Amino acid sequence: MVFLSSLIVGVVQLMKVLGRFNRARAARLTLPHFTCQTPLFMPVGTQGTIKGLTTDQLEEIGCQIILGNTYHLELRPGSQLIDDLGGLHKFMNWKRALLTDSGGFQMVSLLHLADITEEGVTFQSPVDGKPMLLTPEESIHIQNNIGADIIMALDDVVKTTITGPRIEEAMYRTLRWIDRCIAAHKKPDVQNLFGIVQGGLDPVLRDICVKGLVERNLPGYAIGGLAGGEDKDSFWRVVAQCTAGLPEDKPRYVMGVGYPLDIVVCSALGADMYDCVYPTRTARFGTALVPEGVLKLKQNAMATDERPIDPTCPCMVCKNYTRAYLHCLVTKDAMGSQLLSYHNLSFMMRLSRDLHMSILEGRFPEFVRGFLRMQVCLVP
Numbered sequence: 001m002v003f004l005s006s007l008i009v010g011v012v013q014l015m016k017v018l019g020r021f022n023r024a025r026a027a028r029l030t031l032p033h034f035t036c037q038t039p040l041f042m043p044v045g046t047q048g049t050i051k052g053l054t055t056d057q058l059e060e061i062g063c064q065i066i067l068g069n070t071y072h073l074e075l076r077p078g079s080q081l082i083d084d085l086g087g088l089h090k091f092m093n094w095k096r097a098l099l100t101d102s103g104g105f106q107m108v109s110l111l112h113l114a115d116i117t118e119e120g121v122t123f124q125s126p127v128d129g130k131p132m133l134l135t136p137e138e139s140i141h142i143q144n145n146i147g148a149d150i151i152m153a154l155d156d157v158v159k160t161t162i163t164g165p166r167i168e169e170a171m172y173r174t175l176r177w178i179d180r181c182i183a184a185h186k187k188p189d190v191q192n193l194f195g196i197v198q199g200g201l202d203p204v205l206r207d208i209c210v211k212g213l214v215e216r217n218l219p220g221y222a223i224g225g226l227a228g229g230e231d232k233d234s235f236w237r238v239v240a241q242c243t244a245g246l247p248e249d250k251p252r253y254v255m256g257v258g259y260p261l262d263i264v265v266c267s268a269l270g271a272d273m274y275d276c277v278y279p280t281r282t283a284r285f286g287t288a289l290v291p292e293g294v295l296k297l298k299q300n301a302m303a304t305d306e307r308p309i310d311p312t313c314p315c316m317v318c319k320n321y322t323r324a325y326l327h328c329l330v331t332k333d334a335m336g337s338q339l340l341s342y343h344n345l346s347f348m349m350r351l352s353r354d355l356h357m358s359i360l361e362g363r364f365p366e367f368v369r370g371f372l373r374m375q376v377c378l379v380p
């Protein structure tokens, strides 16, 4: 079985660009478990679930790939157990594509005591407080156990708002670590290892990192270290520079992005993949994505509003429920946030399809203009 799938993966090119408009691309991404279309959005399933939605519902709204957090999966239930039970696809009953992150970003952002050395990321176990070490080898080992279609290299993450020699150190270390990741990767036939471009906001460092990674001829590349509080101009400049330097026939993933507007702009700049925590971030639910920006269902005006969240949305929630009903649920019942997540993700999936089709059909500029015209009314 493994032999057969490795044969298939061996002959099928990972990415085929089906259409372009200037730098924007609509492509087909042939992954071991599913063939996806780009631009591609990946909802984040922290513990192997997307909050409140079943895998059937995810398929129903057109979700093609889910991002799993290695750090959370390793803590619970543990990657060894996932491997013993047949891999994450089987464990969570998801037949389509999966991507796992390296676990490094989560550690650095969640654990105050994380410390980065040449060996790896040292941190205090949140379970028993013991010091632990995540090396590039260990990250790949864990991700090999989890079995996602795409796995991410461990990189040395720094916030873009930091300046000085630390940015340069992190970029060169990321390049040294990619070789350790490649050497440790046991399943290159069924899992695609992506490298991550670092270098902060410095064009010279970004350029060195892009060239260094491209030399390694990886299946795909991510642009990392963004969406961390830098201004929009710097953000778009870095994305534009990196996409211009990365190979035409390989997928480009902008990590930690994001908002619908950012996704539209990054797609225009030649990026293909995004992870979107934003549409399912349930901390302060009661907000829904609509073409104009966001709709706040908690507002009193919603209490008697008989319209759906978004009259132009064909999703199950907008077909069946009024704003008034959702207003009543949002602060009181788990189903409120579940229905909103369903609509929010449907919205993103529809945006993904619209981008893909508008590029294929040569009407990408019209689509972007229409999108921007709607958004300006209600930007949060």
Ligand SMILES: *C1O[C@H](CO)[C@@H](O)[C@H](O)[C@H]1NC(C)=O
Binding pocket: 314, 315, 316, 319, 320
């Ligand atoms: C809601 O509407 C859909 C049509 O999108 C329909 O198929 C479905 O049965 C309805 N669901 C509920 C719970 O009413």
Ligand SMILES: *[C@@H]1O[C@H](CO)[C@@H](O)[C@H](O)[C@H]1NC(C)=O
Binding pocket: 278, 279, 280, 281, 282, 283, 284, 285, 286, 287, 288, 289, 294, 336, 337, 338, 340, 341, 344
């Ligand atoms: C829906 O999306 C909005 C905007 O991204 C976000 O603020 C909100 O938390 C999301 N709601 C749910 C329930 O996922």
Ligand SMILES: [Zn+2]
Binding pocket: 309, 310, 313, 314, 315, 316, 317, 318, 319, 343, 344, 346, 347
């Ligand atoms: Zn909807």
